[in-house]
Amino acid sequence: xxxxxxxxxxxxxxxxxxxxxxxxxxxxxxxxxxxxxxxxxxxxxxxxxxxxxxxxxxxxxxxxxxxxxxxxxxxxxxxxxxxxxxxxxxxxxxxxxxxxxxxxxxxxxxxxxxxxxxxxxxxxxxxxxxxxxxxxxxxxxxxxxxxxxxxxxxxxxxxxxxxxxxxxxxxxxxxxxxxxxxxxxxxxxxxxxxxxxxxxxxxxxxxxxxxxxxxxxxxxxxxxxxxxxxxxxxxxxxxxxxxxxxxxxxxxxxxxxxxxxxxxxxxxxxxxxxxxxxxxxxxxxxxxxxxxxxxxxxxxxxxxxxxxxxxxxxxxxxxxxxxxxxxxxxxxxxxxxxxxxxxxxxxxxxxxxxxxxxxxxxxxxxxxxxxxxxxxxxxxxxxxxxxxxxxxxxxxxxxxxxxxxxxxxxxxxxxxxxxxxxxxxxxxxxxxxxxxxxxxxxxxxxxxxxxxxxxxxxxxxxxxxxxxxxxxxxxxxxxxxxxxxxxxxxxxxxxxxxxxxxxxxxxxxxxxxxxxxxxxxxxxxxxxxxxxxxxxxxxxx
Amino acid sequence: xxxxxxxxxxxxxxxxxxxxxxxxxxxxxxxxxxxxxxxxxxxxxxxxxxxxxxxxxxxxxxxxxxxxxxxxxxxxxxxxxxxxxxxxxxxxxxxxxxxxxxxxxxxxxxxxxxxxxxxxxxxxxxxxxxxxxxxxxxxxxxxxxxxxxxxxxxxxxxxxxxxxxxxxxxxxxxxxxxxxxxxxxxxxxxxxxxxxxxxxxxxxxxxxxxxxxxxxxxxxxxxxxxxxxxxxxxxxxxxxxxxxx
Numbered sequence: 195x196x197x198x199x200x201x202x203x204x205x206x207x208x209x210x211x212x213x214x215x216x217x218x219x220x221x222x223x224x225x226x227x228x229x230x231x232x233x234x235x236x237x238x239x240x241x242x243x244x245x246x247x248x249x250x251x252x253x254x255x256x257x258x259x260x261x262x263x264x265x266x267x268x269x270x271x272x273x274x275x276x277x278x279x280x281x282x283x284x285x286x287x288x289x290x291x292x293x294x295x296x297x298x299x300x301x302x303x304x305x306x307x308x309x310x311x312x313x314x315x316x317x318x319x320x321x322x323x324x325x326x327x328x329x330x331x332x333x334x335x336x337x338x339x340x341x342x343x344x345x346x347x348x349x350x351x352x353x354x355x356x357x358x359x360x361x362x363x364x365x366x367x368x369x370x371x372x373x374x375x376x377x378x379x380x381x382x383x384x385x386x387x388x389x390x391x392x393x394x395x396x397x398x399x400x401x402x403x404x405x406x407x408x409x410x411x412x413x414x415x416x417x418x419x420x421x422x423x424x425x426x427x428x429x430x431x432x433x434x435x436x437x438x439x440x441x442x443x444x445x446x447x448x449x450x451x452x453x454x455x456x457x458x459x460x461x462x463x464x465x466x467x468x469x470x471x472x473x474x475x476x477x478x479x480x481x482x483x484x485x486x487x488x489x490x491x492x493x494x495x496x497x498x499x500x501x502x503x504x505x506x507x508x509x510x511x512x513x514x515x516x517x518x519x520x521x522x523x524x525x526x527x528x529x530x531x532x533x534x535x536x537x538x539x540x541x542x543x544x545x546x547x548x549x550x551x552x553x554x555x556x557x558x559x560x561x562x563x564x565x566x567x568x569x570x571x572x573x574x575x576x577x578x579x580x581x582x583x584x585x586x587x588x589x590x591x592x593x594x595x596x597x598x599x600x601x602x603x604x605x606x607x608x609x610x611x612x613x614x615x616x617x618x619x620x621x622x623x624x625x626x627x628x629x630x631x632x633x634x635x636x637x638x639x640x641x642x643x644x645x646x647x648x649x650x651x652x653x654x655x656x657x658x659x660x661x662x663x664x665x666x667x668x669x670x671x672x673x674x675x676x677x678x679x680x681x682x683x684x685x686x687x688x689x690x691x692x693x694x695x696x697x698x699x700x701x702x703x704x705x706x707x708x709x710x711x712x713x714x715x716x717x718x719x720x721x722x723x724x725x726x727x728x729x730x731x732x733x734x735x
Numbered sequence: 736x737x738x739x740x741x742x743x744x745x746x747x748x749x750x751x752x753x754x755x756x757x758x759x760x761x762x763x764x765x766x767x768x769x770x771x772x773x774x775x776x777x778x779x780x781x782x783x784x785x786x787x788x789x790x791x792x793x794x795x796x797x798x799x800x801x802x803x804x805x806x807x808x809x810x811x812x813x814x815x816x817x818x819x820x821x822x823x824x825x826x827x828x829x830x831x832x833x834x835x836x837x838x839x840x841x842x843x844x845x846x847x848x849x850x851x852x853x854x855x856x857x858x859x860x861x862x863x864x865x866x867x868x869x870x871x872x873x874x875x876x877x878x879x880x881x882x883x884x885x886x887x888x889x890x891x892x893x894x895x896x897x898x899x900x901x902x903x904x905x906x907x908x909x910x911x912x913x914x915x916x917x918x919x920x921x922x923x924x925x926x927x928x929x930x931x932x933x934x935x936x937x938x939x940x941x942x943x944x945x946x947x948x949x950x951x952x953x954x955x956x957x958x959x960x961x962x963x964x965x966x967x968x969x970x971x972x973x974x975x976x977x978x979x980x
Contacts, residue, residue: 197843198841209826209828209829555827557823557824559818561841563813564813565810729792730747732790
C-alpha cells in the first residue's frame with residue numbers, strides 16, 4: 195500500500211510543482227505577498243501620516259479666540275519641564291541632554307553621526323550655543339514672539355518630524371522618560387498645535403448656497419449663531435477650513451474661576467475628514483495641555499502643587515506587559531488569520547488540479563484502472579495537497595517573521611518589538627498541520643466531486659469565507675481560549691496561536707486542539723476516500 | 736480470455752430514476768481474437784467495457800478476465816488489462832518518459848523492466864523525438880502513440896479499446912488499427928467498441944451488437960452478413976430498426 199501511495203504522491207508532487215498557478219499560491223504568495231504588503235502598507239501609511247502631520251491646517255476663529263488659544267499654548271510652553279529646566283539649569287550636561295533629545299528629533303542620521311563624533315567639550319560648547327539659538331529668551335515672555343518663533347521652527351522642521359523613531363533613539367541615550375515625554379509633547383503641541391495652524395478670519399468664510407442644510411450640533415454644545423454655523427459647516431465640507439474654534443475671552447482666562455462655572459471652548463470639526471480630524475487632535479491636545487498648565491499656575495499662586503488638583507496619580511508605567519507582549523497581542527490577532535489563509539490557498543489549487551483537473555484531462559480513468567487501490571490513490575493525492583498547504587503556511591510564517599524583522603521598520607510597525615522562543619515557534623508551526631490536513635481532505639473530496647476545474651473553483655470560493663472566518667476569532671473581543679473553544683476546529687488553532695504568542699503555553703488546550711483537529715482531518719480524509727470509491731462521483735461528467 | 740455472463744448494470748439517473756445500462760449481457764472473447772462491441776450511442780458499450788476493465792462494478796451477473804473475477808479479484812484483473820479510449824488524456828506537464836515510468840511503477844514493474852520496455856516501445860512507436868518533451872506540447876498523433884505505449888507497457892494479455900479511433904485523423908487512426916492487428920498477432924485478447932464498420936470488417940473475428948443494454952446480435956461477421964446482408968452499415972441499421980420495432 196505504501197509503495198502505491200508513494201508512487202502517486204511522487205508523481206503528483208512533480209506535476210504540481212510544474213503548475214504555475216500552484217507555485218504562485220504555494221510559494222510566491224506566502225513568500226512575497228507579506229513583505230510586499232507590509233512594505234506597501236508601511237510606505238503608504240508612513241507617507242500619508244507624515245504628509246498629514248506636517249500639513250498646515252486652517253482653523254476659523256475670531257481674533258479674540260485666536261489670542262486666547264495662543265495664551266493657553268504659551269502658558270503650557272512656559273510650564274514644560276524643558277522650559278523650566280532651561281530657566282534654572284544647574285549644569286551644562288542637563289541642558290545638553292535635553293537639547294540633544296530635542297535636537298535629535300529633527301536631525302537626520304548623518305547630522306547625528308557628526309555630533310557624536312565631536313569631543314565632549316565641543317559638544318558642551320555647541321550645546322550652550324544651540325540652546326541660546328533655539329530658545330530666545332523673548333519667547334518665554336511674549337506669546338506673540340513665541341508664536342512667531344514656533345511658526346518659523348515648524349516651517350523649517352515639519353518635513354523631519356518622526357516622533358516614534360526619535361522616542362526610540364532617546365531611550366537608547368538613557369534620557370529619563372519624563373523628559374522624553376515633555377520634549378515630545380512640546381514639539382507635538384507647540385509645533386503642530388500652533389506652528390502648523392493657520393487661523394482664518396471669520397469674515398473670509400464663504401456663504402453657503404440656500405439649499406445647504408448644516409448638521410445640527412449636539413444639545414449639550416453651547417449655542418452658536420445660525421448664520422456662522424452654516425458658513426463653518428460649509429467651509430469644512432468644502433475643505434476651505436479644517437475646523438472652527440471658539441474660545442472664552444482672553445481676559446477671562448487670567449481670572450480666578452468664579453463659583454462652579456467652567457469656561458468652555460468650542461471646536462467644530464468633521465471626524466470623517468482626515469485633515470479636520472488632524473486639526474481636532476492638534477487643537478484639543480493644545481487646549482488640554484494649556485488648561486492643565488493654567489491650573490498648575492493657579493495652584494502655585496496659592497502655594498499649592500499638582501497634588502492638590504490630582505490627589506491620585508495613575509502611573510501608566512506600571513503596565514506589566516512588555517513591549518514584546520504588546521506586540522504579540524497585535525500579531526496574535528493577525529497571524530492565525532494569515533496562517534490559515536495560506537494553508538487554504540496553498541491547498542486549494544493543487545486540490546483542484548489533481549482532482550477535478552484530472553477528470554477534465556481524462557486521465558482519471560487510466561489511473562483508476564491501474565492496480566493501485568482507490569484508497570491509495572486518494573491518500574497519495576491527499577498527501578500532495580497537504581504538503582502544499584503546510585508548505586504555504588510555513589513559508590507564510592517564515593515570511594511574516596522576516597517581514598517584521600527586516601521590512602517593518604517605519605511608523606506603522608516600528609514599535610512592535612518581539613521575540614519568539616524556538617519552542618513557541620515550533621509549537622505554532624506544529625499547529626499548522628491539523629488545519630492543513632483538514633483542508634487537504636475536504637478539498638480533495640470537493641475537487642473529485644466536481645465535474646471540471648471551473649466547477650471545483652466555484653465550490654471552493656464560498657468555502658474560503660466559511661473556513662477562514664474562524665481564523666478571525668482572535669481579533670474579536672471577548673473570545674478567550676477555554677476548554678469549550680479547544681473543541682472547535684480552526685477556532686481553537688487560531689486562539690491557541692494567539693495564546694502561544696503571548697507566552698501562555700497551556701499543554702492541555704494544545705493536546706485537545708491537536709486531537710480535535712486531527713479527528714476532523716481524519717474525517718475529511720475518510721470522506722475524500724469515500725468519494726473516490728463512488729462510481730457516480732468518479733464518472734460524474 | 737474474457738468471459739461475461741448475464742452482466743447487469745443499473746444506476747441512479749436524474750430525479751432518482753433507475754437507469755438500466757446493461758440488462759443481462761453475455762459473451763466471451765478468445766486469446767488471439769478481436770471482439771467488436773457495436774451499438775448506437777448510449778447502448779451500453781462503454782459501460783460494458785468499463786465493467787470488464789473493473790472501472791465500474793456490475794450490479795448483477797459475473798465476469799472473468801484471464802480467469803480472474805472482475806469484482807473479487809479486480810486488482811489482478813487490472814494487471815492483465817490495458818485500456819485505451821480516444822478521450823484518454825495524458826499528464827500535460829509530464830514527459831512521455833515520466834508518464835511511462837509512473838504507470839510502470841503503478842503496475843509494480845521492476846525499474847529495469849520499465850526502462851527496457853520504454854526503450855522497446857520507443858523504438859516500436861518511433862517516440863525518440865518527443866520522449867522527453869512535455870505531453871501538452873505533443874500533437875494528437877504523438878499523444879496517441881504515448882497512450883498506446885502506456886496501454887501495453889505492462890504487457891497485458893487483454894486489451895480493451897473504447898472507440899479508439901473516434902475523432903482521429905486518418906493517419907493516426909490507421910496506426911491504431913495496425914496496432915490492434917499486431918495485438919491479435921501477438922495472441923492478445925482484444926475487445927473494442929467502434930462506430931466504423933470498415934474497422935469492424937478489417938479487424939473483428941466476432942461481434943456483439945448492443946442495443947438498449949441488451950445484446951441484439953452475437954456471432955461472427957460472416958453470420959451477421961448472412962442474416963443482415965453484405966453491407967455492414969446497412970445491416971447494422973436494419974438490426975437496430977428491428978429492435979426498435
